[in-house]
């Protein structure tokens with residue numbers, strides 16, 4: 001039952017005339033699934049309403065930030081009060097101190113610096129790691145995304161310990177010539193590059209639990225192993241919690257493994273949830289490392305809108321409202337949806353695996369074998385044609401999924417029984433649409 005989309009289509013035409021691809025961030029386009037992006041007019045709780053008046057249960061949640069759901073009344077009231085006091089002063093303010101205190105209280109960081117995007121956070125963390133260690137090499141994992149930082153838009157070179165190639169035109173070879181890209185969850189690869197380049201490595205950066213190749217959890221002990229390897233070689237361990245921070249648990253992914261295993265990252269990056277739907281992000285970590293940042297130390301870093309009072313007010317209100325009960329609700333909701341998706345796909349005979357880290361989960365339409373999807377190579381076996389059919393069938397039934405097979409699905413505290421029922425009812429139709437797409441595309445594995 002395709003819905004009316006003429007207003008979205010008209011806006012998309014206008015957008016295409018003035019903006020590359022008609023969108024201000026590539027993944028918002030429907031290039032991976034086909035069709036016209038929906039232009040959203042408003043959102044409330046678990047629901048989006050598009051410019052044609054269609055409602056959708058939102059399983060994207062602004063790509064993670066909207067932990068409490070859209071237009072949460074208390075967050076809105078705090079933001080409106082902040083706006084009434086003026087929107088930016090270029091001076092220190094109370095809410096930025098309080099937000100930093102809240103982050104330091106929950107996460108494994110002693111000092112924190114606020115910025116405006118996750119990209120700025122990871123870029124600054126790497127600069128700081130290089131400044132602190134006096135070294136220049138950065139290690140990252142294939143399939144982990146850390147924002148559009150030149151040095152991190154890198155593809156693996158021809159061998160494990162060879163330096164990376166630019167991952168996109170516009171990034172000069174010199175920008176990735178100091179980056180090493182390794183397969184995720186591969187301890188032997190990590191040991192090998194540290195053995196060969198350890199004395200030049202400033203830091204290893206990893207998504208605390210990857211969500212940008214779909215959800216690929218770290219194998220038990222993997223993050224601790226990374227932290228220990230970095231320590232042995234005098235490199236810094238940078239845990240990117242932009243997606244997982246304050247979402248997976250109150251403490252982010254670190255709360256799931258670091259806190260119990262007894263290790264801490266040297267630097268951590270945050271974004272998304274801590275901005276409460278506004279452009280706010282942060283990086284933080286060991287006091288002796290953070291101490292090097294300007295104006296205390298020599299490593300330069302700055303931002304006109306960093307710690308903006310409206311953004312920090314939204315973030316602070318969100319974190320204060322994100323109680324244990326909220327995380328319990330997110331867990332329970334994710335459990336229902338994961339089980340329902342798996343059941344529907346099995347019933348339709350579509351090979352799949354559902355993977356989760358805390359409340360963040362993904363549905364891979366592939367048969368990865370017993371080990372599940374462990375790294376980017378595994379993730380790329382997912383059937384993107386079947387996903388496109390699945391996505392559109394869900395959209396037609398009022399469920400907004402990520403318009404890409406390689407993304408996490410997010411739920412919020414506002415996903416109530418009605419929202420969950422809408423998703424659960426749509427899943428069998430979407431699973432059958434995926435099965436039909438696989439009939440037409442028989443080279444993909446198809447069995448229950």
Ligand SMILES: Cc1ncc(COP(=O)(O)O)c(C=O)c1O
Pocket residue numbers: 063116117118119120122145146147148207212240241242243271272281
């Ligand atoms: C793990 C991770 N790091 C960094 C970023 C970049 O954040 P931003 O889009 O705010 O620049 C993202 C964005 O999705 C992310 O998921």
